[in-house]
Amino acid sequence: MDDAGRKIRVAVVGASGYTGVELLRLLINHPAVEITALTSESYADSSIEEVFPSLFGMLTLTCKKFDPREVAKQADLIFLAVPHNTAMTAAAELLPLGRKVIDLSADFRLRDPAVYRQWYGVDHAAPELLKEAVYALPEFYRQQLTTARLAAAPGCYPTAVLLGLLPLFKREVIDPDSLVIDAISGASGAGRKPDLPLHFAELYGNCKAYKVACHRHTPEIEQELSCCIGREVQVTFTPHLVATVRGILATITATFVTFKDAEELRTLYRECYQNEPFVRILPKGRLPETKQVRGSNLCDIGLAVDARTRRAIVVVAIDNLVKGASGQAIQAMNVMMGLDERTGLQLAPLFP
Structure with missing residues (x-):
């Protein structure tokens, strides 16, 4: 209202x-x-x-x-x-x-x-x-959205990657030059326009990397990470297409400069997102799955640490059409119009 x-x-x-x-x-x-x-x-x-x-x-x-x-x-x-x-x-x-x-x-x-x-x-x-234009990732641009008249909803891959990475950047515990990002998407991320690689016979039973080293979401990710720490950041980002309709699953690895064990890492993320209604930090032993967020505006984040290589491993799952697009846009609208951010978006995921 x-x-x-x-x-x-x-x-x-x-x-x-x-x-x-x-x-x-x-x-x-x-x-x-x-x-x-x-x-x-x-x-x-x-x-x-x-x-x-x-x-x-x-x-x-x-x-x-x-x-x-x-x-x-x-x-x-x-x-x-x-x-x-x-x-x-x-x-x-x-x-x-x-x-x-x-x-x-x-x-x-x-x-x-x-x-x-x-x-x-x-x-x-x-x-x-x-x-x-305000970059409409409410978890990090909420205040700017309250007075915005033009908001730019983030891409689906950047939403998952940035929610997974920005806590590490803000706490300065990883080497920004060590990032490797692998992510998979369902076919709906390509839009509704017919395209041969998305035909059922071409897609079903298949998984492939695409637009390697040239995906258009790369500069968006780099822009926001660079803005966070005040210097240029470049990432290695490899997207993959899998035979499902919805979902983004991003696996991000980075080298620690200040080593954290797995529980310390979870504590860091819980503190960062403790007041965020749509971000869930999963407990020890659980990693995100796209089916666990399907149809919802939720973002699930799971964490692991490879002590041998001193690398953090962050796994993120979102529904590309909801938190990765339309749901996030409505979340931004709620902020812009002075509504409770959760209004109209408190949907439990669909399962199975």
């Missing part, structure tokens, strides 16, 4: 993609929100029930083509669930109309327009907004 007790009017631009429908699934049950407008270029003039039969009887809005003035008339806050290189123009059109924007693409995650061009291959259309 806003200050006058009215529900917050929310629009989803790009409602027909995976992150779009996940936003709708979560927002339908959000007690302080009214979904008032949906857009889709592919499904313009189609009822959202036709696009997603799973929403039958729950939401009856019709998708329209994106018109910034019409969307701004109907909504107080707009989620942009559109592709990279598209969101930047939409945000630049919506912000002057007095609306708050949360972008789920990569268009406002990188603060340097030259880095954006290097990794995304185009000039940024709204570089003046990059310094204003």
